[in-house]
Amino acid sequence: MFELGGYGATVHAAADALRIEAGQIAKTLALRAGARALLLVTRGDARLDNAKFRARFGTKPRMLPAGETEAPTGQPMGGLGPFGHASPVEVYCDESLRDFDVVYPAAGSPFHGVRVTPEQIAELAGASWVDVTKPAPTRADSGEAASGE
Secondary structure (H helix, E strand, O other): OEEOOOOOOOHHHHHHHHOOOHHHEEEEEEEEEOOEEEEEEEEOOOEEOHHHHHHHHOOOEEEOOHHHHHHHHOOOOOOOOOOOOOOOOEEEEEHHHHHOOOEEEEOOOOOEEOOEOHHHHHHHHOOEEEOOEEOOOOOOOOOOOOOOO
């Protein structure tokens, strides 16, 4: 475990503090799938693909409010990690994590993280692997033109 040396509650803040690309941050999302609450760990720049999520979990994903996340995990939003929770929580790792040999999830606080392999996350969290994300849009995908500035 390491201290970020600054506030790392967002993917970009953590990536900047570590001087790595945003994708290497292992982002832990607290979601509701119908009546089930679960955590999904993805690469930092990935976005949920609603169609893939619905195909896997049978419903559209909904973000959990902070209070519903902190109670079972014992971890605050912005510092939510994939393991070390206060109570058992259902955890899934998205295949997007496997794009990197090493990733950096939060370690229970917006100021702390850990350096691990995606396989270590799955093992430590007792997670199952799923494919429910899509890559973040590039500037070209979003219609922004590169200005060269």
